[in-house]
Amino acid sequence: MAVNAAPKAARLSVAPMMDWTDRHCRYLHRLLSRQTLLYTEMVTAPALVRGGALHLLEHSPEEHPVALQLGGSDPSELAQAARLGAQAGYDEINLNVGCPSDRVQSGTFGAVLMKEPALVAECCAAMIAAQPVEVTVKCRIGVDDQDPEQVLPEFLAHIVAAGVERVTIHARKAWLQGLSPKENRDIPPLDYDLVHRMKGLFPNLHISLNGGVTTLAQAQAALQGGLDGVMVGRAAYHQPADILCAADRVIFGAGGPDSTPEAVVYAMLPYIERHLSQGGKLNQITRHMLGLFAGRPGARAWRRILSEGAAQPGAGPALVQKALNQITCAA
Numbered sequence: 001m002a003v004n005a006a007p008k009a010a011r012l013s014v015a016p017m018m019d020w021t022d023r024h025c026r027y028l029h030r031l032l033s034r035q036t037l038l039y040t041e042m043v044t045a046p047a048l049v050r051g052g053a054l055h056l057l058e059h060s061p062e063e064h065p066v067a068l069q070l071g072g073s074d075p076s077e078l079a080q081a082a083r084l085g086a087q088a089g090y091d092e093i094n095l096n097v098g099c100p101s102d103r104v105q106s107g108t109f110g111a112v113l114m115k116e117p118a119l120v121a122e123c124c125a126a127m128i129a130a131q132p133v134e135v136t137v138k139c140r141i142g143v144d145d146q147d148p149e150q151v152l153p154e155f156l157a158h159i160v161a162a163g164v165e166r167v168t169i170h171a172r173k174a175w176l177q178g179l180s181p182k183e184n185r186d187i188p189p190l191d192y193d194l195v196h197r198m199k200g201l202f203p204n205l206h207i208s209l210n211g212g213v214t215t216l217a218q219a220q221a222a223l224q225g226g227l228d229g230v231m232v233g234r235a236a237y238h239q240p241a242d243i244l245c246a247a248d249r250v251i252f253g254a255g256g257p258d259s260t261p262e263a264v265v266y267a268m269l270p271y272i273e274r275h276l277s278q279g280g281k282l283n284q285i286t287r288h289m290l291g292l293f294a295g296r297p298g299a300r301a302w303r304r305i306l307s308e309g310a311a312q313p314g315a316g317p318a319l320v321q322k323a324l325n326q327i328t329c330a331a
């Protein structure tokens with residue numbers, strides 16, 4: 001994969017999601033779309049650099065283009081972590097400036113850094129200087145009582161001056177006190193207009209919109225409105241076929257037929273067999289496949305068979321085939 005593959009792929013991306021976008025999930029998403037940019041879960045720089053947890057960087061060659069998301073706020077530690085990410089072969093290193101969870105706040109990671117644009121810029125400059133892979137930022141429009149109209153352009157000016165050329169903006173504030181991480185993804189209102197205005201202020205910055213996009217048509221509308229990319233999180237996880245099967249054609253203009261969830265299930269079987277032969281469990285993979293047939297006849301039986309059976313000892317491809325029969329019989 002060429003080093004510059006990620007910017008083109010960033011026209012559509014699947015968001016970094018802790019506990020969700022692990023390597024098995026990304027392998028599945030890659031079979032659904034050849035072109036969409038995929039993000040890892042956040043990996044903290046201290047875990048990599050101080051904890052030596054290099055297994056957190058493991059991924060399959062098939063996942064490219066794939067971006068590593070890092071959490072942290074110490075420039076030299078982030079620089080070392082970015083270097084490890086580049087050595088591991090990632091196509092992009094992304095800094096998390098959007099995650100509001102308590103654990104993350106206590107370590108000065110994530111959204112709280114919206115209050116420290118100079119430090120974020122220092123972190124980005126250190127990560128850029130340390131290794132050859134592009135460094136990007138994922139941020140919010142502000143936190144707490146900040147005025148997004150004022151702080152967001154200031155924040156973007158800082159990171160652009162540090163050498164960042166691509167950013168994803170989750171178009172709502174994070175409230176650092178009083179809301180759970182889940183509430184922080186729903187309750188603060190979305191402000192897409194502000195993100196569009198940032199494109200006017202920073203025409204050379206590649207800006208992706210994130211937050212509340214649930215259909216490919218919505219993603220297309222944002223792109224037609226002048227933005228450079230759209231990042232989809234929960235919808236891509238819960239209804240991956242709806243977002244990803246037509247993405248190569250609709251978003252990237254590729255020829256050829258759309259992928260289908262049925263074909264992708266068959267294409268997952270050798271991967272599943274490999275995982276099982278290495279001592280893995282079926283449900284570690286199939287838990288990401290539960291939404292594949294969302295909205296289709298037989299979807300409930302597909303989910304039930306996999307969720308009830310995949311954790312049982314000895315469960316393997318035969319269970320997946322049995323679940324798939326519910327879809328093909330219902331068709």
Ligand SMILES: Cc1cc2nc3c(=O)[nH]c(=O)nc-3n(C[C@H](O)[C@H](O)[C@H](O)COP(=O)(O)O)c2cc1C
Nearest residue numbers: 015016017018041042096170211212213232233234
């Ligand atoms: C389960 C879950 C875990 C998440 N973990 C991360 C994370 O590790 N890093 C991050 O930047 N955002 C994380 N997010 C936020 C998403 O990347 C995204 O910004 C958010 O869900 C809004 O996009 P959506 O409305 O398309 O879901 C997470 C979201 C969910 C649902």
